[in-house]
Amino acid sequence: MITPHNIFQHELIGLTVEIVESSHQGLEGIKGKVVDETRNTICLERPDGKEIVVAKSTSLFHFRIPEGLVVEIDGKVLVSRPEDRIKKKFRKI
Amino acid sequence: MSRGRRPKWMIELGKERIDILFNLAEKEFSQHPERSHRYVKLARNISTKYNIKMSMEWRRRFCKSCYKFLKPGKNSKIRLSNGKVHFKCLECGKLMRLPYIKEKKQKRRNKIESYLVKKRVNE
Numbered sequence: 001m002i003t004p005h006n007i008f009q010h011e012l013i014g015l016t017v018e019i020v021e022s023s024h025q026g027l028e029g030i031k032g033k034v035v036d037e038t039r040n041t042i043c044l045e046r047p048d049g050k051e052i053v054v055a056k057s058t059s060l061f062h063f064r065i066p067e068g069l070v071v072e073i074d075g076k077v078l079v080s081r082p083e084d085r086i087k088k089k090f091r092k093i
Numbered sequence: 094m095s096r097g098r099r100p101k102w103m104i105e106l107g108k109e110r111i112d113i114l115f116n117l118a119e120k121e122f123s124q125h126p127e128r129s130h131r132y133v134k135l136a137r138n139i140s141t142k143y144n145i146k147m148s149m150e151w152r153r154r155f156c157k158s159c160y161k162f163l164k165p166g167k168n169s170k171i172r173l174s175n176g177k178v179h180f181k182c183l184e185c186g187k188l189m190r191l192p193y194i195k196e197k198k199q200k201r202r203n204k205i206e207s208y209l210v211k212k213r214v215n216e
Contacts, residue, residue, distance in 0.1 A: 001109070011110040013132070014117050036131060083138040086106055087099075 002065045008077060009086050012037055012063070017044065020072070021060035027052075039081045099143045107143045111136045115151045118162050129162040156182040157189055 002010045018031045030052070032044035041053050042061075056075040063071045080088055114136040118129035133155045140147055155162055156169075161184050163169035170181040176197065180189040 006106065009106055011113045013135075014113060035128065037135075082135060083142050086103055086110075086139070086143065 002067075004065070004069060004071045007063060007065060007071055007073070008090050009088070012042065012078075012082075015066075016064045017042075018062040018064075019054060019059050020062055022054070023058040027054060027059065030054075037082045040079060042078075097144075103143055104145055107139050107145045110139055111145065111147060111151070114139075115154065119154075119164075122162060122164050122167070126162070126168075130160075133160055133162045153180060153189075153191070156185060156187055158182070158187040159185040161185075 002015075012034050013036065015034050016031065017034055019027050019029065022028050030044065030046065032046045032052075034042055035045045035051060036043035040057065041055055043051055043053050045051050056078045059075045061073050061075060063073060065071060077090060078085070114132045118132040118136075121132075122129045136147075136151075137155075137160060139145065153163075159182065161168070161182070163180065163182060165171050168183045170179075170183065172179045172181075173193075176194065177190045177192050180191070181187075182189075
């Protein structure tokens with residue numbers, strides 16, 4: 001189960017996401033589904049079918065988890081390989 | 094980070110993530126096969142890092158030599174012979190063989206049991 005408490009350590013692929021803030025103004029307000037993930041980037045698929053690659057460290061995300069809640073996450077917390085995020089310890093901001 | 098067995102909560106999380114990834118791989122295969130191969134790679138990364146055994150359902154769904162997602166009828170072939178299930182990967186041509194002795198033994202046991210029940214009823 002993905003909950004707001006363990007979303008840092010859980011799988012991001014398959015969730016819908018919205019970019020709220022970014023250092024690149026063109027990316028703000030984009031919505032889409034997470035398709036792929038690497039250490040520094042997230043790959044989104046927009047509703048029209050195009051894929052875009054977004055850097056994690058310079059953006060603020062709103063993730064919608066399957067229960068229907070929306071969770072705000074700073075991208076700096078997510079910077080690490082997807083399989084390493086399970087054992088990483090996070091401080092509450 | 095120390096090697097060896099991981100704490101229980103890590104293994105639980107890893108199992109959930111592997112399940113999510115394989116379900117997505119199955120869903121995406123018809124339109125984006127390259128994505129489902131990528132998801133298999135991510136799932137394998139988790140299972141090797143945290144010493145997690147994949148469930149029997151998913152262990153048969155990727156090739157053991159090229160690690161690509163297998164969909165029976167599209168890029169794999171399944172046949173029975175000599176007491177084994179043969180999985181052929183049509184991407185690289187590798188053949189995997191898994192025995193099905195447990196199921197055979199269970200079948201035999203059921204047969205004997207039903208025979209004994211009949212005998213008792215006749216007596």
